[in-house]
Amino acid sequence: MDRIRIVGGNKLSGSIPISGAKNAALPLMIASMLTDETLTLENVPHLADVEQLIRILGNHGVDYSVNGRRENQLGPYARTINFTAKNIVNTTAPYELVSKMRASFWVIGPLLARMGEARVSLPGGCAIGTRPVDLFIDGLQQLGAGIDVESGYVLARTKDRLIGNRYVFPKVSVGATHVLMMAASLARGETVLENAAREPEIADLATCLNAMGARIEGAGTRTITIDGVDRLHGAVHSVIPDRIETGTYAMAVAMAGGDVVLEGAxxxxxxxxxxxxRQTGAEVQPLNSGIRITRNGAGIAPVDVVTEPFPGFPTDLQAQFMGLMTMAKGRSKITETIFENRFMHVQELARLGAHISLSGQTAIVDGVKKLKGAPVMATDLRASVSLVIAGLAAEGETTVNRVYHLDRGFERLEEKLSGCGAVIERISG
Structure with a gap:
């Protein structure tokens, strides 16, 4: 099993290309099932989650081909993938596939909208919380779907087409907003989604669907209006840059010090x-080509954060920020409001010398003058990269095990960091 070795203490200098957003690419790939024509997606990141979803879509009959494959080059535009769902051959998403990736449950929307039926396994538990699918089911029922849950599967059917309706999300849900927006694009009549998620990935999906012939307005606001159409056609769409990768590398520079341009951010x-x-003491300068992050000399100031839906501080940067705060000059508080059980990285950061205590959903971090390298274990995607951030500033050698978590969401992380002067390498086996 691969692991990553880091020798801390080097400042970062240079540029890092920001890849396409994983959280945008996955729903865009699923949207390919809404049409029998080809959807071409540019700027698709090369990640384990993307490869897994390709296999899942293949189970339903979606063909794909890759253009411009440049396996040995860094760059945010390495892959263009064509997805063609000319014939949906299977409307069942089995447990053995859905259990490996929660986002694969989202196929329920396109399958139901286009085929009139879907049988999709419940995704089961998750290391960072239950993330139930109640909102998906409730929303699809409001669009006229008949839904039963039997033997661990959600069985969804519609006699003809889904019917547009007004649905108010009882709580903000990115996944349910994606699914209902896709399903409503082929419904009869108008659908209005209230209290919808506002993340950039939502707006990106709407842009793509509109290019395919959908009629969607308001994506990126709390109210999304979808005027259903009879069919969608093919399109070409470029995946937006990954804001979580951007924030992660920005925090890495704030932790290690240096001067880095995040290209394309x-x-x-x-x-x-x-x-x-900025409040931690780093300088942030938006550029036409991206974002420049610098921190030279000054220490790291403690800052309190609370995770919130967009446009608030993202839960997917909480672990990375905690890694940064381990060496702040004082006490910081980090409150997680989106997912329960998302502090599993605390014990691993403590192995490096961090002082962190937990009180419910709040972590209290007392910054230390130095961290010391140690073997650590990644527990999930974002937690794993928080250990990398801490390792960049720790004295001596840090080894991060279970890096398959990193490969789910970070494209060639060790290459990008080593290109800016970090001593970091992947060790196979």
Whole structure:
């Protein structure tokens, strides 16, 4: 099993290309099932989650081909993938596939909208919380779907087409917003989604669907209006840059010190996080080509954060920020409001010398003058990269085990960091 070895103490200098967003690419790939024509997605990151979803879509009959494969080159535009769902051959998403990736449950929307039926396994538990599918089921029922849950599967059917309706999300849900927006694009009549998720990935999916012939307005606001159409056609769409990867590398620079340009990053996608990074003492400068992050000399100031849905501080940067705060000059508080049980990285950071205590959903971090390298274990995607951030500033050698978690969401992380002067390498086996 691969692991990553880091020798801390080097400042970062240079540029890092930001890849396409995983959280945008996955729903875009699923949207390919809404049409029998080809959807071409540019700027698709090469990640384990993307490869797994390709296999899942293949189970339903979606063909794919890769253009411009440049396996030995860094760059945010390495892959263009064509997805063609000319014939949906299977409307069942089995447990053995859905259990490996929660986002694969989202196929229920396109399958139901286009085929009139879907049989999708419940995704089961998750290391960072239950993340129930109640909102998906409730929303689809409001669009006229008949839904039963039997033997661990959600069985969804509609006699003809889904029917547009008004649905108010009882709580903000990115996944349910994605699914209902896709399903409603082929419904009869108008659908209005209230209290919808506002993340940039939602707006990106709407842009793609509109290019396919959908009629969607308001994506990126609390109210999304979808005027259903009879069919969608093919399109070409470029995946937006990854705001979580952007924030992660920005925090890495704030932790290790240095001067790095994050190429292709878009500041408007993570203003709350960039504001917090500024408060820690780093300089953040939006550029036409990306974002420049610098920290030279000054220590790290403690900052309190609370995770919130967009446009607030993202839960997917909470672990990375905690890694940064381990060496702040004082006490910080980090409150997690989105997922329960998302502090599993605390014990691993403690192995490096961090002082962190937990009180419910709040972590209290007392910054230390130095961290010392040690073997650590990744517990999930974001937790794993928090250990990398801490390792960049720790004295001596840190070894991060279970890096398959990293491969789910970070494209060639060790290559990008080593290109800026970090001593970091992947060790196979």
């Amino acid at each position: 878009r500041a408007e996608f993570l203003e709350a996080a960039l504001d917090v990074i």
